Amino acid sequence: MASNAGLTFHVPEPSTRPGDAPDFSGLDIPPAGAVARPDCLAPEPELRALPYTLIRVLDEQGRAVGDWDPHLPPETLRKALRAMMLTRQFDDRLFRAHRQGKTSFYLKSTGEEAISVAQSMMLGAGDMSFPTYRMLGWLMARDYPLIDLVNQIFSNAKDPLRGRQLPILYSARDYGFYSVSGNLGSRFGAAVGWAMASAYKGDDKIALGMVGDGTTAEGDFHEALTFAAVYRVPVILCVTNNQWAISSYSGIAGSELTTFAAKSIAYGLPGLRVDGNDLLAVWAATDWAARRARANHGATLIELFTYRASGHSTSDDPTRYRPADEPVHWPLGDPIERLKQHLILIGEWDEARHSALVEELEQAIRAALKEGEAVGSLGKSKPPLEEMFEDVFQEPDWRVIEQRREAMGE
Amino acid sequence: MASNAGLTFHVPEPSTRPGDAPDFSGLDIPPAGAVARPDCLAPEPELRALPYTLIRVLDEQGRAVGDWDPHLPPETLRKALRAMMLTRQFDDRLFRAHRQGKTSFYLKSTGEEAISVAQSMMLGAGDMSFPTYRMLGWLMARDYPLIDLVNQIFSNAKDPLRGRQLPILYSARDYGFYSVSGNLGSRFGAAVGWAMASAYKGDDKIALGMVGDGTTAEGDFHEALTFAAVYRVPVILCVTNNQWAISSYSGIAGSELTTFAAKSIAYGLPGLRVDGNDLLAVWAATDWAARRARANHGATLIELFTYRASGHSTSDDPTRYRPADEPVHWPLGDPIERLKQHLILIGEWDEARHSALVEELEQAIRAALKEGEAVGSLGKSKPPLEEMFEDVFQEPDWRVIEQRREAMGE
Amino acid sequence: MTAMSMIQALNSALDVTMAGDPDVLVFGEDVGYFGGVFRVTDGLQAKHGITRCFDTPISEGGIIATAIGMGAYGLRPVPEIQFADYILPAFDQLVSEAARLRYRSGGEFCAPITVRSPYGGGIFGGQTHSQSPEALFAHVVGLKTVIPSNPYDAKGLLIASIEDNDPVIFLEPKRLYNGPFDGRIDQPVRSWAKEPTGEVPEGHYTVPLGKAAIVRPGEDVTVLAYGTMVHVCAAAIEDSGYDAELIDLRSIVPLDIDTIVESVSKTGRCIIVHEASRFGGFGGELSALIQERCFYALEAPVQRVTGYDTPYPHAFEWDYFPGPKRVHAALDLVMKAN
Amino acid sequence: MTAMSMIQALNSALDVTMAGDPDVLVFGEDVGYFGGVFRVTDGLQAKHGITRCFDTPISEGGIIATAIGMGAYGLRPVPEIQFADYILPAFDQLVSEAARLRYRSGGEFCAPITVRSPYGGGIFGGQTHSQSPEALFAHVVGLKTVIPSNPYDAKGLLIASIEDNDPVIFLEPKRLYNGPFDGRIDQPVRSWAKEPTGEVPEGHYTVPLGKAAIVRPGEDVTVLAYGTMVHVCAAAIEDSGYDAELIDLRSIVPLDIDTIVESVSKTGRCIIVHEASRFGGFGGELSALIQERCFYALEAPVQRVTGYDTPYPHAFEWDYFPGPKRVHAALDLVMKAN
Numbered sequence A, B: 001m002a003s004n005a006g007l008t009f010h011v012p013e014p015s016t017r018p019g020d021a022p023d024f025s026g027l028d029i030p031p032a033g034a035v036a037r038p039d040c041l042a043p044e045p046e047l048r049a050l051p052y053t054l055i056r057v058l059d060e061q062g063r064a065v066g067d068w069d070p071h072l073p074p075e076t077l078r079k080a081l082r083a084m085m086l087t088r089q090f091d092d093r094l095f096r097a098h099r100q101g102k103t104s105f106y107l108k109s110t111g112e113e114a115i116s117v118a119q120s121m122m123l124g125a126g127d128m129s130f131p132t133y134r135m136l137g138w139l140m141a142r143d144y145p146l147i148d149l150v151n152q153i154f155s156n157a158k159d160p161l162r163g164r165q166l167p168i169l170y171s172a173r174d175y176g177f178y179s180v181s182g183n184l185g186s187r188f189g190a191a192v193g194w195a196m197a198s199a200y201k202g203d204d205k206i207a208l209g210m211v212g213d214g215t216t217a218e219g220d221f222h223e224a225l226t227f228a229a230v231y232r233v234p235v236i237l238c239v240t241n242n243q244w245a246i247s248s249y250s251g252i253a254g255s256e257l258t259t260f261a262a263k264s265i266a267y268g269l270p271g272l273r274v275d276g277n278d279l280l281a282v283w284a285a286t287d288w289a290a291r292r293a294r295a296n297h298g299a300t301l302i303e304l305f306t307y308r309a310s311g312h313s314t315s316d317d318p319t320r321y322r323p324a325d326e327p328v329h330w331p332l333g334d335p336i337e338r339l340k341q342h343l344i345l346i347g348e349w350d351e352a353r354h355s356a357l358v359e360e361l362e363q364a365i366r367a368a369l370k371e372g373e374a375v376g377s378l379g380k381s382k383p384p385l386e387e388m389f390e391d392v393f394q395e396p397d398w399r400v401i402e403q404r405r406e407a408m409g410e
Numbered sequence C, D: 001m002t003a004m005s006m007i008q009a010l011n012s013a014l015d016v017t018m019a020g021d022p023d024v025l026v027f028g029e030d031v032g033y034f035g036g037v038f039r040v041t042d043g044l045q046a047k048h049g050i051t052r053c054f055d056t057p058i059s060e061g062g063i064i065a066t067a068i069g070m071g072a073y074g075l076r077p078v079p080e081i082q083f084a085d086y087i088l089p090a091f092d093q094l095v096s097e098a099a100r101l102r103y104r105s106g107g108e109f110c111a112p113i114t115v116r117s118p119y120g121g122g123i124f125g126g127q128t129h130s131q132s133p134e135a136l137f138a139h140v141v142g143l144k145t146v147i148p149s150n151p152y153d154a155k156g157l158l159i160a161s162i163e164d165n166d167p168v169i170f171l172e173p174k175r176l177y178n179g180p181f182d183g184r185i186d187q188p189v190r191s192w193a194k195e196p197t198g199e200v201p202e203g204h205y206t207v208p209l210g211k212a213a214i215v216r217p218g219e220d221v222t223v224l225a226y227g228t229m230v231h232v233c234a235a236a237i238e239d240s241g242y243d244a245e246l247i248d249l250r251s252i253v254p255l256d257i258d259t260i261v262e263s264v265s266k267t268g269r270c271i272i273v274h275e276a277s278r279f280g281g282f283g284g285e286l287s288a289l290i291q292e293r294c295f296y297a298l299e300a301p302v303q304r305v306t307g308y309d310t311p312y313p314h315a316f317e318w319d320y321f322p323g324p325k326r327v328h329a330a331l332d333l334v335m336k337a338n
């Protein structure tokens, strides 16, 4: 036995902490347009370099460049811009509502809006996403009623989820949005099962599963990818790498050594690594994976590389574990600004229209909030107590019936 | 939405079933010596081709060729041959003992002996393996007493595990052999934790974890590799790909699309794919990974490519799901025959010595069996009933004490 | 009616539902071409096609997650977990996803899945092929747990479970697969062939969930059991000579509380028998319910006869297994009380 | 003695054991630099070094598997699971590995690990930040389950758990982290500062596992509780005016059966209170044990006051939470019986 005493192990640490100057110098960001777009039916062995680069379309000037440009009509781009802005403004407003004591919890997707907006718009109405809590953009892009969001966040008498769920853990079947839960990762495999069921029925609907970078460490992640690969399932499995998991940076999930997209290689699946702050790149990559899936060539893993610009949630204060000004130094910019700049550059948008839109959305949000508050914010209104006892099973059994009676003082 | 109706999914199937002629034509086996041996401290990005080839040392003539030849002294080779033969003969004898009703269960490692024998001999006495049920060779290579094996298999009064475990689920701490359990996969992460603990203490001991090809689909597999990679843990994580998981061929675990060694790439770890029927190749690959681990360069994933020559266990009949004569057509031969041929070729062994050794081992096994039967086979002897109630906790609580009293009719 | 073993009855239940409903799929480790390590899915792949009955990777979490997704789409999957001991890697999927989906989504999604799994001891399977985890499921709101004790019930309950729109854990007493077993280990092994409950209709029928069976009416004492223990209790009652009322719960969630209360109110005495370890086992819940609801009728403390609070140890199979002697002793105890 | 919140007391327990034993390691999601989402591990990394208190990947199974391996080597790991709701992905590791290792290896290996996790409701955490899974652990042979109700006990029990050579599930009632809470939601929030049990020694001491505390002696009726419910029961007893004996179990495995039996034998009446859902909950086991051992002393049926058999619903926090009113009603019920 060769024996060098003194084994050690290593605990990854981010390069900067509070008080340090932000440092993104370690990032290797290829220029927009630099990555060639292979045929979406290409066999996996030909695709093994893709996980180690970064697919980008919008360059620093706001031009759409390269193979991956999805060439979307301006109308579509404006709709995407609107959905991203609505998400951002709604998040900010409801975050404030939490600070005002109107609900128990809130969580924003600031800086990550391009991801769910692009994917929501790109995929079909009948496709199903298995979202995380950070995908409000999906619903915004599909015009989910603001008042239903507010009522859910307030857990009030008109809450579509009947007061049962923590704020923002939406469920919206008709909008292709599967029930979110507090448990991380445990729905990744359901995305695969749903898509397998669609394939079993010879249907044309595909599924999209999403987890955060931190959540890739769960066994669920591996199990979902294994099933997706083995049965060649029409599903798109995604990782939003916003580089943080509450206070842990992505190195704790393994990013010191490789990319999240490269996890695809373990399964013989293609892996795309995408600038997640670039709506066009997200769109194009999702489209590539969707075409592959619809052609029965199976699943793709997509890493959406982005940055969590806000705290994790209302329970978090990121200045305790990373430099307070880190968000403003993030080199891949803001997804809303970047799309706006592009639209202006191609002559399809201007500052005046932008300001007007901000105002219009603000009004809509204010109206929805007002309507929701009229019903009641948390604690001021709640669904009838019976709702606590419904849907445990399709038909309540004697336990639920007896307990309902007790609770209602009958 | 682009929509081609008619999605499908795919269920992998082996190329042959009972009644078909065995067919290994799909295998891509490079010649022995073809794969270059990179420096064991090389960074992972330079190693990404290794998982897609096959490290082999012993060629068809029995010569040891190429970079990976570990250049072992003949004495060591003869010791390895002996341990493999002892494993094979013991397995055959105890399998028959099961058929004779002397125990409830048995499971052989026929065809896979090179793996655990090479690893057991190569690693140090203080290193710890987290084995599967198919690693008897590890114990044989370290001269674990045959009588203790027999007594465990018989669950008799002298069973070192006190009648508590199913036959062959050994535990042998002093032999670097962690407690095996019926649950697949759930000890892979413990191997990582053990090695981390060793590193924490600045010790020089490393760990080896093992799972079968089928078991790679468990979440445990992914979680162990994630922790091993993130903390740069001195552990060797291995997959014995014997191409079968009871009745399911390895395609059901994902081998249609890639290799098991390639799963290393997901974690930024090196992956070696090795001819598991070639004791020298297994030795060399384990040595490479051990050197890397001991130099604090972290974990390696090793796929040992082999073939399960017998049924899964005494509960299995492989002729129900694969051609009955498939084992004899397996192109990578028998590990015992191959090492024997090599030893003869280099003038360090001959048929007479071989026959004598067979006989010697047979005697030793027969003696151990006799001794075990004198104590009693299953049902004829068992440890004292108190043993059922020991070791639930370090100190029994009142429940155990009361129940022991009841059971013992006190 | 045809004579069927429990394995054949379960196989028939799957076959009948698959034939009647194209949305029923069966999958699990070794269930496809091979037909399952206990042969329960034998022939289903050949008959219904490889996309309706297929092998899965060894990943219990993945199996259940896949089933939940299929259920959310609208299918009615019937996954098998090879041994109940190996359900635990899927425990989070069952508790956090399957059991909670309908509730948390306000009824938008549900998990109409039936998870079949052989459980229990009596086969020298050692610690990890013998466990009875039913209490872990009974405590999980949103899960149903069903345990048959004979071929007729097995088929009818399995069909009812598959047709149910909530997640069902369907535990199959593996020691009863090929014949009844009453714990008299010195007796010859029996088959289902000569048993009345081994006579099984070939077509579709259901045994409703939540309805216990009074296996043997009686006046002296109530005996509550399920699975293998039903047969053990019948033997013990026979040995004891008491006029005991033997109730086979058949499903523990939903629980047939009315039948239990009615019986104990009548007899005033009760024993509860299960193979699982005692502490925190389902017997505790039953005992609590009975003393809550029949307190003034009780003439003796309710007794539990159970596996010990140890793992299931290989050499001590028959010491651990709660056989007719231990049940008989408990009957004596409650009958002699007061 | 220093005034400490439960968070500070737990932090002190970790600090003291880490200082005294180099083999104690602390790890989990966000526990390192950040000090844990509830701040229980605050400052430990800075003080004891990054290899002794560190962040882990989000992988509860991986965390526990790693801890088990470390324990087998000879360390004494204290992993944190961020919320008890998220222990379930590690359930197989806890049951099949940690709990069984000593037994199945004939004592060659053991798992001296302490799994800390905040549990319970009362903080509007919704379905997945409010659950009380203790019954799932109580049924698992080989696991100990400890639940403190105040800072003094929290520190002493945590040190005892870490020093114990068997695996301990250490559930921390998160609603009590910063102050006692008796369920009177109209009252101002209290802190531990003015409570006697908030006076905590700075150094090393232990509170033994398996020893209940008689919080309030009484003659009329026995009240069994643990965690947050101890405070709720105290309030309800105060409201009711009965001379109730309030017992804080402190650990449910090992269970202090002697103290329970002694009390109920004396009072003849008993209520059991827990926040977890009722069916199959730990109250069932307690109720069964009591009627088995105190049957002839009982003057009224043992009553359970528990969470309902539904998930923990966000808007209905105070309907679900078993507050003092419901406990009071149960006291009336048992006191008026007979």
Ligand SMILES: Cc1ncc(C[n+]2csc(CCOP(=O)(O)OP(=O)(O)O)c2C)c(N)n1
Residues within 6 Å of the ligand: A132, A134, A182, A183, A184, A185, A211, A212, A213, A214, A215, A216, A240, A242, A244, A245, A246, A308, A312, D029, D058, D082, D086, D089
């Ligand atoms: C199974 C589980 N474990 C732990 C948690 C606690 N938790 C909530 S969010 C979070 C971080 C998630 O990080 P990531 O996956 O990167 O997603 P992000 O929040 O960055 O979108 C953790 C640890 C949880 N909700 N579920």
Ligand SMILES: Cc1ncc(C[n+]2csc(CCOP(=O)(O)OP(=O)(O)O)c2C)c(N)n1
Residues within 6 Å of the ligand: B132, B134, B182, B183, B184, B185, B211, B212, B213, B214, B215, B216, B240, B242, B244, B245, B246, B308, B312, C029, C058, C082, C086, C089
């Ligand atoms: C968690 C778990 N799931 C299922 C089983 C049942 N089982 C026992 S062996 C086996 C096949 C294992 O195949 P593989 O990992 O390839 O190992 P091999 O038997 O080929 O050595 C299965 C499914 C088990 N023991 N544990």
Ligand SMILES: [Mg+2]
Residues within 6 Å of the ligand: A212, A213, A214, A240, A241, A242, A243, A244, A245, A246, A308
């Ligand atoms: Mg993240």
Ligand SMILES: [Mg+2]
Residues within 6 Å of the ligand: B212, B213, B214, B240, B241, B242, B243, B244, B245, B246, B308
């Ligand atoms: Mg195998």
